[in-house]
Amino acid sequence: MASSVKHPAAVQEAWSLVGKLFWQMRPRLLAVAGELGLTPPQMFALRALDPEQPVPMRELAAQLHCDSSNVTGLVDGLEAHGLVERRSAQHDRRVRMLVVTERGAEVRRRINDVVEEVPPALASLSAEDQRALRDILRRALG
Amino acid sequence: MASSVKHPAAVQEAWSLVGKLFWQMRPRLLAVAGELGLTPPQMFALRALDPEQPVPMRELAAQLHCDSSNVTGLVDGLEAHGLVERRSAQHDRRVRMLVVTERGAEVRRRINDVVEEVPPALASLSAEDQRALRDILRRALG
DNA sequence: TATTGTTATACTCTATAACTATA
DNA sequence: TATAGTTATAGAGTATAACAATA
Structure with a gap:
């Protein structure tokens, strides 16, 4: 069940605004999946893979x-x-390693371009605000 | 197609960190939907309704x-x-207005409690950082 | 004619349970 | 016996196209 911990109003509101930011990007994400001929889950799956290093399906x-x-x-x-x-692993033949093809890597880059595209609301911030925002989030997630 | 506008590194990184924040909350959202006996799309649909005012399906x-x-x-x-x-609209009998029941309003509040639950990463910020974060996001979205 | 919502259809997502093949 | 992945199955999400009722 949801905890009912009360947070200060400021961070509560900040989180709510972050949610709005995300919601605004949703239509664009869906559109790009369509353009690439992928469904959204397939798109997220490709994005979760590492083009440099094969990954077991399990992971x-x-x-x-x-x-x-x-x-x-x-x-x-x-x-x-x-x-x-799919490529079988040498050390354990039960495991199937997922290898991103050259074309897969290209599509993946285009997905990332869009996912990482900065929402207009953030892009319109002053350079100072943008740096402050980054620094705060670094402290939060670092 | 994705625009390739280049943004300053700071805001680029900030947006990426925001993405991480959201991804961290995903398992909790899925769990709550299950607890309430709803699927995620049903949950978002209920959340999108207004308990105070009936809304056409179209909207x-x-x-x-x-x-x-x-x-x-x-x-x-x-x-x-x-x-x-569902309730038929008086002014146009083609339209079906969606009325949130009392129980629906209660479930909706519990959904909101969780959706708006502040991620630990943000909750751990200093009060000063939390206020600064809010102020910057207000400027972005205001 | 145009619009709101439903139905028919087809495909995908998703989890559970049973299965295969490895270990 | 335990684990990685698949298959079978069932229920839900999703869009397109065709439809009914209403405007």
Whole structure:
């Protein structure tokens, strides 16, 4: 059940504003998935992979917070698009490593370009505010 | 297609950190939906409604950025749970107004409690940082 | 004719449970 | 026996197209 811890009004409001920021970006994300011929879950799955280093399916499931059986279907889709390849691991033949293809890496970069695209509301901030925002968030997440 | 506008590194990084913050809250949101017996889309739909004022289905579809035919199923689910009622509009009998029931309003409050729950990373900030964060976001979204 | 909402259809997402193959 | 991944199954999300009722 949800904890009912009360936080100071300031941070409460800040978090609410962050939510608005995210909601504003949602239509763009959905549109880009469509342009790339991917469903949103497939898009997030590709984004969760590492183009530099093959990843076990198990680990992808963990990163997506979903069941392994679900990942099977998502990877099927990505593989059908030629974006990912399954490769058996040498040390344990039960494990299937996910290799991002060259084309997959390219699509992934385009996804990242959009996901990381700064919302207009933040872009319009002064350089000083932008730096302050970064510094505060660094302290929060660092 | 994604614009490739380059933003200063600071705000770029800030937005990326905001993304991490959101991703951290995802498992909790999914868990709460399960606890309330709702699917995530049903949960967001209920959250998008106004307990004070009936809303046409059309408007709900717009707020959720999805097709009207989709909303039919979502509202069916909420109605089956006794959280929402369809009521015909007086001025135009084609329109169906969505009324949040008393129980629906209660569930909606619990959803909001969780959605608005401040992530630990933000809660751990100093009071000064929390206020500064709020002020910057107000300037961004105001 | 145009609009609101539903229905029919098809495909995808998602979890659970049972299964295969490895270990 | 335990683990990685698949398959079978069932229920829900989603959009498109066709439809009914109303404007």
